[in-house]
Amino acid sequence: MKLSTLEADLKSRAKAAFSLDDAALAAFALSAPPPHIKADASIAWPISAAKLLKKAPLKIAEELKAAFGAELDPQAVAPGFVNIKLSNAMLFEALKKLGDPDCFKRPDYAGEKINLEFVSANPTGPLHLASGRAATMGDSLARIWRALGAEVSEEYYINDAGRQVVMLGLSLKARLEGKEPPEGGYQGEYLKDMAAAMPKEASGWTDKQFSEYAVAEMLKLHKADMKAFGVNFDRWFRESELHAANASEKALAALKERGMTYEKEGAVWLGTSSVMESDDKDRVLVKSDGKPSYFLNDIAYHQDKFARGFTKVIDIWGADHHGHVPRMEAAVEALGMPKAAFKVIIHQQVFLLRGEEIIKMSKRAGDFIPLRGLVDDVGPDACRFFFASRGPNTHLNFDVELAKKQSNENPVYYVQYVHARIASIFDNAREKGVDPAAAFDEGKVVINDQERALMLKLLWLEKALADSVRDNSPHHLTTYLTELAALFHSFYDQHKVLDPDNKETSAYRLFLLKHVQAVIAKGLDLLGVSAPQRM
RNA sequence: GCGCCCGUAGUGAAAUGGAUAUCACGGGAGCCUCCGAAGCUCUAAGUGCAGGUUCGAUUCCUGCCGGGCGCACCA
Numbered sequence: 369m370k371l372s373t374l375e376a377d378l379k380s381r382a383k384a385a386f387s388l389d390d391a392a393l394a395a396f397a398l399s400a401p402p403p404h405i406k407a408d409a410s411i412a413w414p415i416s417a418a419k420l421l422k423k424a425p426l427k428i429a430e431e432l433k434a435a436f437g438a439e440l441d442p443q444a445v446a447p448g449f450v451n452i453k454l455s456n457a458m459l460f461e462a463l464k465k466l467g468d469p470d471c472f473k474r475p476d477y478a479g480e481k482i483n484l485e486f487v488s489a490n491p492t493g494p495l496h497l498a499s500g501r502a503a504t505m506g507d508s509l510a511r512i513w514r515a516l517g518a519e520v521s522e523e524y525y526i527n528d529a530g531r532q533v534v535m536l537g538l539s540l541k542a543r544l545e546g547k548e549p550p551e552g553g554y555q556g557e558y559l560k561d562m563a564a565a566m567p568k569e570a571s572g573w574t575d576k577q578f579s580e581y582a583v584a585e586m587l588k589l590h591k592a593d594m595k596a597f598g599v600n601f602d603r604w605f606r607e608s609e610l611h612a613a614n615a616s617e618k619a620l621a622a623l624k625e626r627g628m629t630y631e632k633e634g635a636v637w638l639g640t641s642s643v644m645e646s647d648d649k650d651r652v653l654v655k656s657d658g659k660p661s662y663f664l665n666d667i668a669y670h671q672d673k674f675a676r677g678f679t680k681v682i683d684i685w686g687a688d689h690h691g692h693v694p695r696m697e698a699a700v701e702a703l704g705m706p707k708a709a710f711k712v713i714i715h716q717q718v719f720l721l722r723g724e725e726i727i728k729m730s731k732r733a734g735d736f737i738p739l740r741g742l743v744d745d746v747g748p749d750a751c752r753f754f755f756a757s758r759g760p761n762t763h764l765n766f767d768v769e770l771a772k773k774q775s776n777e778n779p780v781y782y783v784q785y786v787h788a789r790i791a792s793i794f795d796n797a798r799e800k801g802v803d804p805a806a807a808f809d810e811g812k813v814v815i816n817d818q819e820r821a822l823m824l825k826l827l828w829l830e831k832a833l834a835d836s837v838r839d840n841s842p843h844h845l846t847t848y849l850t851e852l853a854a855l856f857h858s859f860y861d862q863h864k865v866l867d868p869d870n871k872e873t874s875a876y877r878l879f880l881l882k883h884v885q886a887v888i889a890k891g892l893d894l895l896g897v898s899a900p901q902r903m
Numbered sequence: 904g905c906g907c908c909c910g911u912a913g914u915g916a917a918a919u920g921g922a923u924a925u926c927a928c929g930g931g932a933g934c935c936u937c938c939g940a941a942g943c944u945c946u947a948a949g950u951g952c953a954g955g956u957u958c959g960a961u962u963c964c965u966g967c968c969g970g971g972c973g974c975a976c977c978a
Contacts, residue, residue: 395919402922412921415958425958447958449922490978530978635976648906648974655976662978690907691973716908717972757927758916763909763971774915779927781941789939796938838919847917850926861934861943903941 369458370465371398371409371827372474372834378436378452382413385435386428392420400828407443407451408824415448424448459823460810463883466826472833473517480518483673484510486684487594488525491586492536493556493731495593495739497766498686498718503739504755504896505715506684507599508842511894512833521602521678524594525669528583529607536586537579544570544578554732593740598748598896610668616660619668619703620653628702629653638663644698651695667699674705684713713840715760721767737768746775749897753780756895757846759839779846783853783888784900790856790885791901793865797878802866804882808875818859819880825852826887833894842895849891856884 369377375398383393393413401410414428421428425448432450433442440452454462465471486506487499510520527533539549543563549555562585570581587604594601610616620636623629628643629636634656640647653664673681681700685692693712700710720727720737727735743751754771757779758764797804815823832848865877889899 397919399919399921402924404923410922415921418958445922447922527978532978633976637976652976657976659976661976665978687908687972689973693907714908719971761908762916765915774928776941777928782927785939785941789942793938800938835919843917847926850917854926857942858944860938861940864938866938903939 369462370471370830371462372830374398374409378411381435382432385431386417386421392417400824400831401449401451405445405451408453408820409451411450411452412448414444414450418448454824456810456813456815459815459820462827463823463880466829466883466887470517472515472830475517477513477517480513480680481678482510482513482518482520482680482682483523483676483678484513484520484682484684485523485525485673487599488527489590490527490532490731491583491590492532492554493586493736494558494589496731496736497720497739497742497768500597500739500742500751501715501718501755501764502684502686503594503597503599504752505713505760505840505842508752508756508845508895509713509836509840511896512836512842512845515833515890515894516837522600523603523605523673524590524601526583526587526604526606528587529611533579533583534575536582537575537577540582541573541575541578552732556731556736593738593743596740596743596748598752605669607665607669610665610672615668615672616664619671620660620664622671622704623653623667623699623702626702626704638667638695638699638702640695640698640702644701646698646701647694663695663699666696667703670696670700670710671703674700674703674709678709680709680711682711682713684715687714687716690714713760716763718764718766721765722769726765742768742771745772746778749780749784750775750778752896753778753783753846756842759843760841779850780897781903782857783849783892784898784903786853786856787885787888787892787899788901788903789860790881790888793881794878797866797874800866800868802868802874802878804878806871806875806878808872808879813872813876816863818855818862819877822852822855822859822880822884825855826883829887829891832891845891845895849888849895852884852887852891856888 375396378398379393379396382388382396383390386392395416396411396413398409398411401407411432414432415425417428418425426444426446429444429448429450433444436442436450436452439455439458443451445451484506486502487495489495489499506522510522513520535550535553539553539555540559540563542549542553543559544566549559559582562582566581570578573581591604620629623638628639630639631637635652636654637650638653640651641649651663652661653667655661670681683696693714696712697707697710701707727737730736794804829848829852832844835844836842863877865874865881867874892899
């Protein structure tokens with residue numbers, strides 16, 4: 369029985385024993401007890417239920433304990449915990465369930481179609497380091513949601529229309545002609561490289577052709593960079609697709625029809641504040657020059673996403689855009705979409721340090737650190753594990769030199785080493801003629817403390833995934849994997865797996881390690897990190 | 904000024920309101936005749952300040968101090 373199944377089972381027993389409704393049991397959860405408590409799982413619910421039930425917590429714990437039955441060896445402990453232990457048979461059964469490819473699927477994710485948009489950097493320069501954070505978060509979350517049973521489409525939005533793209537084209541043209549980019553153009557070296565590689569006939573191109581060429585080339589770069597980072601987007605969505613379909617006009621018409629707009633001072637406004645009451649002021653949809661605002665285009669884009677049949681539309685934005693969240697939420701609601709179907713995940717920004725100095729990254733000024741360089745230097749595994757290990761709200765100062773120096777001590781290797789070590793043990797078993805899948809008597813094996821800790825830890829993977837989606841962050845998974853790795857390394861140091869004199873123990877330990885290896889591989893895969901056989 | 908985010912050991916991080924605050928790097932002391940030492944064991948060091956709520960606060964609330972970001976008919 370999986371821990372989530374066990375939790376549900378115990379919860380329903382509590383529900384029956386105290387004649388309660390679901391709301392009263394909202395806080396009912398299994399959790400891992402602190403190390404000094406000799407139990408496998410712990411329930412703190414009796415303490416929180418004391419007020420509701422008007423009983424002493426410990427009394428509730430005693431009654432809950434009575435409802436659980438003896439096979440879990442439940443103990444009621446002050447101030448009101450119930451601690452349980454899993455029998456060996458339960459442990460083995462639960463471990464075998466981990467092999468099931470669908471074992472993390474949850475019913476509430478069945479039929480969920482999620483559109484997850486992230487990175488979406490402007491195509492005016494190479495991807496810089498900070499994009500690594502959004503890319504890691506987005507792709508890891510997508511993988512985790514898929515493991516839970518959702519369908520996820522990873523999407524990248526390309527602003528390939530508007531003034532910046534014109535400027536990009538003009539800057540490229542200038543470089544081709546050996547001139548400096550115009551005022552407000554892009555100064556970076558990458559346009560010199562691009563100009564150098566252009567076809568001969570380019571000198572006769574129109575400005576529009578330069579723009580299109582530059583965007584197309586930049587897009588190739590972004591795609592290559594994301595691929596090198598292990599992120600595969602399902603859709604690269606161009607802003608120009610929206611314009612070709614008159615999407616902004618349609619979005620505007622929809623908003624007008626729903627009575628959400630008004631005209632003032634020659635512009636068309638959306639009542640994000642006055643009608644929807646979720647923003648601090650109303651926002652312009654059509655500027656007084658008659659052109660759609662960026663906001664309207666963005667609304668059209670989100671309308672398009674919903675029209676494609678997604679049940680959830682999620683954006684990942686840097687904190688520099690957090691002020692836009694209320695207006696976008698209001699707009700989605702104004703379109704008639706359910707509030708809960710749209711979500712913006714905000715992550716704090718990444719600051720780049722060069723020594724003590726903070727680099728103000730600017731594609732225009734050409735001073736920024738490309739993502740590709742770091743990925744090539746330290747590898748995508750170390751990069752992704754590094755970015756994935758922090759919660760979205762940490763304010764991250766990224767020292768490039770330090771990152772290169774420290775890549776050798778990145779915890780990712782500590783975790784990957786588990787996988788490689790176990791692979792090596794299985795190689796060894798084969799060499800010695802030991803059957804790696806030999807049967808053993810589950811009823812007779814003696815499980816030592818470290819093995820028990822390992823087994824339990826494997827079962828808590830479920831919780832790490834649940835926590836990750838709850839907080840929209842994969843960092844719970846990196847923490848979990850590091851803890852699991854520590855338990856393994858400690859076990860490995862003290863216990864020999866292959867023991868020719870004790871075939872039962874060997875078989876049992878190989879069985880255990882097979883599952884440790886599988887969980888490590890699964891966890892790393894959900895982070896987009898490789899699980900090597902050798903290092 | 905208003906809004907959002909952050910402040911945990913020397914450094915970087917972890918901890919759905921739970922029990923003795925966890926981990927890595929760095930510091931100190933040890934461990935390779937034995938399946939991979941990218942490892943293990945031991946050790947020193949921490950919740951910005953002041954209140955409040957609570958049986959219980961790193962977590963929630965208020966104020967202060969310190970830092971980041973945002974407050975466009977730009978995209």
